[in-house]
Amino acid sequence: MTPPELVDSHCHLDFADFDADLPEILARARAAGVRRMVSICTKPANEPKVRAIAEAHEGVFYAMGLHPMSVGECPPLSVDDLVASARHPKMVGIGETGLDYHYTPDSAEAQKQSLRLHIEAAQGTGLPLIIHARAADADMEAILAEGMARQPYSCVMHCFSSGARLAEAALEMGFYLSMSGIATFPKSGELREIFARAPLSRILVETDSPYLAPVPYRGRRNEPAYTAFTAKTGAQVFGVSEAEFAAATTANFDRLFTKAARAAKAA
Known part of the structure; x- marks a missing residue:
């Protein structure tokens, strides 16, 4: 029986965890029904590798940004940098x-500035913003709303595991919530309830691989094929x-x- 088609909307195929067996990983993904995936670049220095993987493999796309946990150690990205990267097909x-006050609270102000620059780039390119949020719900809501008031843009709350209020605010702004392997964990009942209150028309699935493998692979290396377990x-x-x-x-x-949808239709 052919599995239903899925998209892993957020993974990290450039990470060293996948260097030894990337072709096999992609083959397993397709066998599991995961026909497309978006590999996320988290630092400018990693962009050439992320881009090369996308160029080499059908159905693999990529996104470009500076992860909030890396803001304190990497040169800032400019709006022009992001707009230039967006020209790649x-x-x-x-x-x-986004904002991560759990692991990197010391760079909070720099994270806010970086987030605002990424919002501006999303507005300028028409590409969706991909948000990481941890322990920063109030500031996250305020900055996203501030940007929306200035100029509308689209957005996905990646690996959503924040509170109900941020979920409601994101949905009110027309954004999407992405479900990761965290939703499969036995103690994630409250998170599953948050998802259940959202419209199905605003839900994506992802792995965030190599992290956060879903049940029954929790604790192991995650990979795009496991999108199917989160989808279940x-x-x-x-x-x-x-x-x-x-x-x-x-x-x-x-x-x-x-943009990914258009590329898939043209292929």
């Missing part, structure tokens, strides 16, 4: 960017079949990542 998103939990959360959940989240991906 396989560069389909801005980020990941997602189907249960929304009370639909796995095929319906896969179709809905794939359609949502195409609606948000329009």
